[in-house]
Amino acid sequence: MENLKQKTEPATGASVQMTYLDALMQAQFEEMERDERVFLMGEDISVYGGDKLVERFGKNRVWNMPISEGSFTGLGIGAAINGSRPIVDLSIASFVYLASDQIINQAAKLRYMTGGQIDIPIVFRCCMFSVGSKAAQHADRPYPFFMNVPGLKIISPTSPADIKGLMKSAVRDGNPVLVFEDTRLWPLKGDVPTDPDFLVPIGKADIKREGTDVTLIAIAGAIRPTMEAVNALSAEGISVEVIDPRTLKPLDHQTFKKSVAKTGRLLIVENAHQVCNVGSEISAVMAEEAFDLLKKPILRVCAPDIHVPFSPALEKDFFPSKNDIIAAVRRLL
Amino acid sequence: MRQSKAGRIPGSFHASIGQEAAIVGACLALSDKDAMTGTHRSHGHPIGKGAHLDALMAELMGKEGGICKGRGGSMHLADKSVGIISESAIVGGGLPLAIGCAFSAKIRDIDQVTLCFFGDGAVNQGTFHESLNMASLWKLPVIFLCENNGYAISTSVAQSHGQPDIALRAGGYGMPGVTVDGQDVVAVFGAAAEAVRRARAGEGPTLIVANTYRFDEHNFGLVIPGQPYRPVEEVEAYKRDRDPIKLYRTHLLAEGLSEQQLADIEAEVTAAIKQAVQFALESPMPKPETLSDYMFNSPLVGHNSFAAGLERN
Numbered sequence: 001m002e003n004l005k006q007k008t009e010p011a012t013g014a015s016v017q018m019t020y021l022d023a024l025m026q027a028q029f030e031e032m033e034r035d036e037r038v039f040l041m042g043e044d045i046s047v048y049g050g051d052k053l054v055e056r057f058g059k060n061r062v063w064n065m066p067i068s069e070g071s072f073t074g075l076g077i078g079a080a081i082n083g084s085r086p087i088v089d090l091s092i093a094s095f096v097y098l099a100s101d102q103i104i105n106q107a108a109k110l111r112y113m114t115g116g117q118i119d120i121p122i123v124f125r126c127c128m129f130s131v132g133s134k135a136a137q138h139a140d141r142p143y144p145f146f147m148n149v150p151g152l153k154i155i156s157p158t159s160p161a162d163i164k165g166l167m168k169s170a171v172r173d174g175n176p177v178l179v180f181e182d183t184r185l186w187p188l189k190g191d192v193p194t195d196p197d198f199l200v201p202i203g204k205a206d207i208k209r210e211g212t213d214v215t216l217i218a219i220a221g222a223i224r225p226t227m228e229a230v231n232a233l234s235a236e237g238i239s240v241e242v243i244d245p246r247t248l249k250p251l252d253h254q255t256f257k258k259s260v261a262k263t264g265r266l267l268i269v270e271n272a273h274q275v276c277n278v279g280s281e282i283s284a285v286m287a288e289e290a291f292d293l294l295k296k297p298i299l300r301v302c303a304p305d306i307h308v309p310f311s312p313a314l315e316k317d318f319f320p321s322k323n324d325i326i327a328a329v330r331r332l333l
Numbered sequence: 334m335r336q337s338k339a340g341r342i343p344g345s346f347h348a349s350i351g352q353e354a355a356i357v358g359a360c361l362a363l364s365d366k367d368a369m370t371g372t373h374r375s376h377g378h379p380i381g382k383g384a385h386l387d388a389l390m391a392e393l394m395g396k397e398g399g400i401c402k403g404r405g406g407s408m409h410l411a412d413k414s415v416g417i418i419s420e421s422a423i424v425g426g427g428l429p430l431a432i433g434c435a436f437s438a439k440i441r442d443i444d445q446v447t448l449c450f451f452g453d454g455a456v457n458q459g460t461f462h463e464s465l466n467m468a469s470l471w472k473l474p475v476i477f478l479c480e481n482n483g484y485a486i487s488t489s490v491a492q493s494h495g496q497p498d499i500a501l502r503a504g505g506y507g508m509p510g511v512t513v514d515g516q517d518v519v520a521v522f523g524a525a526a527e528a529v530r531r532a533r534a535g536e537g538p539t540l541i542v543a544n545t546y547r548f549d550e551h552n553f554g555l556v557i558p559g560q561p562y563r564p565v566e567e568v569e570a571y572k573r574d575r576d577p578i579k580l581y582r583t584h585l586l587a588e589g590l591s592e593q594q595l596a597d598i599e600a601e602v603t604a605a606i607k608q609a610v611q612f613a614l615e616s617p618m619p620k621p622e623t624l625s626d627y628m629f630n631s632p633l634v635g636h637n638s639f640a641a642g643l644e645r646n
Contacts, residue, residue, distance in 0.1 A: 039440065060440050066470070071429040071463030078433020081418045082368065084441070105423050106430060110411075115402030116627035117413040151628055174630045203633070250636045 015161070015193045021186040023160035025052070027167035028087060030196045032057055035085060038171060041065055041076055042089030042125075073099035073124070077107045077176075080122040085171060093126040093180065094140040107176040108151035121174045123167075128182045130221065130271055131315060136307035141220070141272045143180045147249050147281065153202055154249040156180040158223040160190040162246055165200030173202060180248070182221030182271070205252035207259070211241035214332050215259040218242055219270035219278050222320055226269050229325035240329060248278055256282060257290045264295035265332040271319050274302045301328045336610060337553050342393050346407050347374040351548030354577030355480045357381045358521025359448055359541070362529045363416075368434045368447040370427035371420035373408040374480075374547075378420070378450060384412040386609035391616045397623075398616030404627060424485075425458030427451060428477070432464045435475040435532075446532045447475045448525075454485030456499055465506040465540065472537035476528040479540065480515065482547040487562035503540035515543030516577040519584065546571040 018026070032038045032053065041063040046054045054062045065072040069090060076086040090096050096103070107120050130139045146152055153175055157163045163181065170177035208223070209230060218226040223244060230240045241259050245251055260266050266286060268279035279300035286298060301320040309315050337346050349356060352374075360369070360381030371378045379389055384400065392399030393407050400412050408422035418434055421427040431449030438445040455461055456479060468475050479499055483490055490497045503510025509531075513524045521543050528539035548571065550557070582595060625632065 037441075066463075066467065068463035068467065071432070071460050071467065074426075074429020074460065074464075075433035075436055075467060078370075078418070078430035078435075079437035079440075080433070081430065082434040082437035082445075084437040101423065101426070102429060105426055106419070106421065110419055111629070112627045113401060113405040113409045114411040114413065114419070114627075115400065115404050116630075117401070117411060118418065119630050250633050 013193050013195050013198070015191040017189050018160055018192050019186060020160045020163055020181075020188045020190070023164040023190075023192045024167055024181065026192070027164045027171075029053060029056065031168055031171040032061060034196065035171075036061075037083060037085045038087065039063065039084060040087045040089065041072065043067060043091050045089055069095050069098035070102060074102040074106060076122055077102055077110075077120060080107075080120045081110070081118050085121045087123045087125065087171065089125045091127065092138055093128045093142055094138055096124070096126050096142055096178075099124070100145070103146070103152070103176065103178070104149050108149050111175070112151060119174050120176050121171075122176050123170045124176070124178045126178060126180050128180055128221065128271075130182065130308065130319065131184065133310050133312060133315060134308070135310040139308035141180070141182075141303075143178070143220075143248055144272050144277045146178055147278065148276075151176065152249060153177045153247070154180065155202060155247050156182070156220040157200070157246045158182070158185055158208075158218075158220060158244050160188065160192045162200050162206065162244070164192050165198050166202065166246060169199045169202050172199070177202070180220060184221045184224060200246065203247045203250045203252060205243050205245045205247070205255040207241060207255070208244050209240070209242040211239040211263070213239045213263055214265040214267055214329050215241050215243065215256070215263045216325075216329070217256060217266070217268045217279075217282060218244060219248070219268070219272070222269040222271050225320055225322045226325055228322040229329070232322065233326060233329055238329065238333065245278070251278075251282065251285070253282075253285050253289070256286065257293070260286060260290050260293045264293060266294065266298045267301065267325075267328050267332060268298070269301045269320050269325055269328075271303055273305050274300065275305055277302055296332050299328050299332060301325055334553060336394070336613075341614070342407065343395050344406050344408075346393075346553040347376070347551065348549045348553060349374050349377045349547075351571065351576070352480055352482060352515065352545045353377055354518035354581065355478070355515035355521055355543035355545045356450070358518040359450070359476070359478045359525040359543070361522050362525035363446060363448055365415065367445055367529075368416040368418050368431075368438075369450070370418055370431040370434070370447070371410070371450050372424070372427060372452060372455070373420070373422040374452070375410060375420045375450060376407065379410045379412055379415070379417055382412070382417055383415040384410070384417065386605055387612040388412070390606075390609040390613035394613045394616070395618065396613055396616035397619045398612065402627065403619045425451060425455040425460040428455065428458075428460045428464035431475055431477075432468045432473055435468065435473040436471065439471065439473055444533065445474065446529050448478060449475055450478050450480060452485065453479060453481040453483065453490050453494070453499065454488070455479075456502065457493060465503070465508065465538070468538040469506045469508045472535060474532035474535075475538045476525065476532060477538060477540045478525070479542045480545050481542050482545050484547065484551075484563060486551045487557055489562070500540060500542045508538050508540060510540040510542065512542045512544065515545030516575045516580055518577060518581050545577075546575060548572055548576075
């Protein structure tokens with residue numbers, strides 16, 4: 001993948017405990033500190049966590065937007081073309097549909113369509129609030145739509161260190177990058193390197209737990225029930241290798257294949273709906289390129305092709321749970 | 334058009350013939366460091382902004398020597414070197430980019446005006462409303478230049494605008510709206526120069542509506558069956574009486590230029606176009622192995638191996 005030389009993860013160095021959300025805010029703070037072209041824009045941005053940024057950088061670097069997702073996203077793209085490096089906060093991931101024309105028809109395509117004359121260094125933040133009775137219009141996980149668009153990079157890290165390192169890589173990347181944060185990860189704590197040049201490369205998966213019996217690729221918020229399930233299975237002596245792709249586009253198929261070569265079994269767990277999701281793509285590539293390594297058919301555990309319901313009684317079992325994942329792993333053995 | 338007829342220009346071709354005064358008059362009010370966005374019909378616009386004819390013609394033909402290396406084509410003739418940041422074939426798609434360009438200049442305190450071209454059809458897009466609102470809110474140095482040629486393909490302004498006086502819409506966003514004769518290059522220049530002055534002085538955006546006319550069909554070779562959507566007499570009358578180039582010719586003669594001086598200019602233009610066509614014809618087609626070039630600012634190695642047997646990464 002690109003620019004690996006410049007993007008290395010320090011193996012050692014000082015780190016502090018912080019939440020996923022704090023790590024994300026720190027990444028933005030540090031990048032704004034490092035590069036005065038970086039600015040933040042979004043709706044009610046100084047209310048939801050941006051107050052510290054306004055205090056430090058002033059209102060010229062943190063912009064509150066009117067409710068015009070389509071055009072303020074385009075504004076960010078135009079600013080990026082002209083030399084700024086915007087971070088566009090789209091608040092709630094479902095709002096990205098309003099902005100999708102500008103992201104797909106302009107941000108993703110203009111570099112190619114101008115024969116490389118323009119660069120579009122821009123980051124779009126999409127926060128996925130999937131549970132808590134938000135109902136279908138506020139609960140989407142729309143990353144699969146954008147995976148079908150050439151010219152975009154998509155990240156969806158799950159640990160505090162990864163969100164910090166990948167968010168900083170996204171700001172420095174120089175191409176349009178979409179960040180899909182699962183808000184269920186926001187309160188999770190972890191060690192985060194303090195080095196302001198700590199970067200996690202885009203396009204590189206991470207093995208979150210080594211194992212030998214089954215390869216389990218967990219996407220975004222699905223990592224939480226996955227780790228619960230894997231811990232329970234471990235107590236029974238079942239060894240599951242957990243891979244977090246961290247980047248959804250480009251996917252790190254090499255890491256998946258290496259793991260499948262070891263286990264011969266593949267399960268993909270994610271919160272997107274089942275038709276044409278990340279698991280579909282990984283399954284297709286593994287079938288094309290790693291079929292001989294597989295001892296069992298690939299399995300996917302994901303949200304059904306039904307909208308996210310409002311009522312807690314219906315929402316409770318909607319997304320993949322610890323028990324769903326345990327059952328799927330057992331089927332593969 | 335001769336090259337298009339001869340099959341040398343692939344795809345759709347949307348000529349801006351008849352709209353030259355609106356284009357050139359507005360572009361002349363800018364300086365080289367100023368920016369511009371265009372539309373699917375922005376053929377003359379890059380010329381007005383100073384782009385090189387050779388690379389433009391080669392782009393129309395999809396050649397390697399094209400300004401966009403054969404990746405954009407006739408609807409996307411951007412030339413960053415002269416400030417053309419994009420031409421959007423999504424109607425209304427360029428308005429947000431234009432305000433973004435102006436926004437970036439403003440927050441970095443750079444003296445740069447952005448000229449945003451769009452047509453009467455784009456006025457009914459949400460991006461028009463949202464972009465004019467934001468431009469006015471933050472007093473962005475941007476000029477909204479509506480080339481009102483009366484028809485969005487076959488749908489007239491009367492058939493699609495609740496308020497057909499487009500300049501009146503500016504009032505709703507707290508900015509001046511000016512209507513000018515878009516066939517009169519001097520009138521367009523005057524309005525654009527005042528809008529540029531306002532923008533540079535920090536007084537914010539202006540909406541200019543240049544009433545103009547498209548002499549050809551929506552795109553070259555298009556035949557719309559049934560009852561004509563615009564009367565044949567209307568088209569003929571515009572071509573006869575309202576051709577902006579003929580009108581300006583008359584104006585220049587009245588100003589004291591001689592027929593010979595004008596003929597010299599015309600000969601110079603003809604020679605430049607011949608040279609551009611020659612350059613374009615001689616430029617090679619892009620090589621198939623360059624398909625993925627320009628996708629990202631550094632290539633994603635191995636990402637595009639999709640054929641059976643090829644390995645990713």
